[in-house]
Amino acid sequence: MEGAIVLYPCPGSGHLVSMVELGKLILSNHPSFSISVIIPTAPFEAAATQDYIAAISATIPSITFYYLPPVALPQNAFFSAKDFPALVYQLCQLNNPNLHETLLAISNRSKIKAFVVDIFCNYSSQVSSNLNIPTYFYFTSGANCLSNFIYFPTIHRSSTKSLKDLEDMKINVPGSPSIRAKDMPEPMLDREKYVYQCFVDTALNMTKSSGIIVNSFELLEERACRALANGECAPGDSMPPVYFIGPVVSEKEQGGEQIHECLRWLDSQPSQSVLFLCFGSMGVFYTEQLKEIALGLERSGVRFLWVVRNPPPSDETVRKLTETDPSIESFLPEGFSERTKDRGRLVKSWAPQKAILSHDSVGGFVTHCGWNSILEAVCAGVPMLAWPQYAEQKMNKIFLVEEMKIALPVDASEEELVSAIELEKRVSELTESEEGKAVRERVKAMKDGAAVALKEGGSSRIALAKLAESFGGIHLK
Incomplete structure (x- = not known):
């Protein structure tokens, strides 16, 4: 029987694609394994991942x-x-009986060497533990974020208050810049919520696992990697081996005709002249914010490629429109597209981000600070403007700006609105200031560092070999 590595991703595209890419990475370096991917049926639209899986x-x-x-x-x-x-925590918890049956079926064909789970599939370890399968966690964000996550039970034990009530109090985690309590991820803010306890349970469970795999590389996050490896982030708990095997990014993207059109447009632009704006698969703005972005871009005079999604259904402008699929221009200042047509391009909903970032014409990236997007920018050597939206992205902004120094911050008002003036100012800083120049040089050095980490003898390649070696142990009888 061949040795099988079973992967259990959360069904969200950013998590699922990253874990399947991990499977591809394991296979490319250690082809004696087979990879089985178990996917819970998502209660939300997953068309993008269906094309990828096919x-x-x-x-x-x-x-x-x-x-x-x-x-x-x-x-x-x-x-x-x-x-x-x-x-997704509820989805994976409810799926434990189905997971048990599937693992037994796989074990009839292969020796299961390891079960690798997403953090949102934490409670599946109850099943793998009963079946005597070594369980590993794959952390799809970075080492700084993991440091904070592993330290979370310590934060929980140190106070009876919720983080949402501590506002500007600074949280100091080994290996990471300090963070305001209110900038921690939403699920960590209210200790009365179900998902808060899920996060505490998961962090504690990770310290008891066979290992933690992280989609990052040592040069990018040196302090955090060291703190994790030394067990500093889990005071009072043991820490398993941590494998920094990144950057793991998807090679290919699915797309249609409009996609090729935006790449053709980039072909006609000067080298490193275009600012690319894209805010992830769940990043949507109200009309007020879209107008501020448009005005900021228009005033800045920069060339731009902007991926725009329609505002949410609750948006006032959306409610007034009768069309089911209104044009992008419906939500932007009147005449904006016409006035900027010689230097700007709007793309509706989706664009091939990796291909765009790798294009010679792109010189800057306004990002929502999702980790996959950050790694794609690093691998392409593109400096960033950090504009977080949800999940761990407010933390990532701090890590990008203060620790990695590969981005400049975009700051929002108390009402979470980024003004046209703020965007124009940050674009100017990125393109013209000494600080912007330093960021550009730093991200290019990280691009080279990422390539070295993945090569024979590189830190990530060595970590992957150690991970594969650890897979050689216990298997399901």
Whole structure:
């Protein structure tokens, strides 16, 4: 029987794609393994991942996908960026009986060497533990974020108050810059919520696992990597081996005709002249904010490629419009597209981000600070303007600006609005100031560092070899 590595991702695209790419990385360096990916049926739209999975299935026979049957979620569960953590924790908890059956079926064909889970699949370790399968966690964000996550039970024990009530109090985590309590991820803010306890449980469980795999590399996050490796982030708890095997980024993207059009437009632009704005798969703005972005871009005089999504249904402008799929221009200042047509391009909803970032014409990236986007920018050597939206992104902004020094901050008002003046100012800083120049040089050095880490003898390649070696142990009888 061949040795199988079973991967259990959360069904959100940023998590699922990253974990499948981890599977591809393991196979490319250690082809004696087979990879089985177990996917819970998502209670939300997952079309983007369906295309991706179909492409993987058609080209890599050593990766097999298993879908768990749908489960009934609580009546009050509905999907938005804010509700995502609680929703997927519940989804994976309810799937434990289905997971048990699937793991038994896989074990009939292969020796299961390791079970690798996303943090949102934490409670699945109850199943793998009963079946005597070594369980590893794959952390799809960076080492600084992991430091804070592993330290979270210590924060929990140190106070009876919720972080949301501590506001500007600074939290000091080994290996990381200090962070205001209110900038911690939403699920960590209210200790009365279900998802808060899920995060505490997960952090504690990770310290008891067979290992933690991190999508980062040592040069990018030196202090955090060292603190994690030395066990400083889990005072009073043991710490398993931590494997920094990144950057793991997807090689190919699915796209349509409009995609090729925006790349053709980039072909006609001067080298490193275009500012790319893209805010992730769940990043949506109200009309007021879209207008401020448009005005900021117009005033800055910069060339730009902007991926724009329609505002949420509750937006006042959306409610007034009769079309089911209104044009982008409906939400922007009148005449904006016409006035900027010689130096700007709007793309609706989606664009091939990795291909755009790798294009010679792109010289800056306004990002929501999602970790996959950050790594794609690092691998392309593109400096960033950090504009967080949800999840751990407010923390990532601090890490990018203060620790890694590969981005400049975009600051919002108390009402979470970024003004046209603020955006114009930051664009100017990135393109013209000494600080912007330093960021550009630093991110180019990190691009080279990422390439070295992945090569033979590089830190990430060595970590991957150690991980594969650790997979050689216990297997399901």
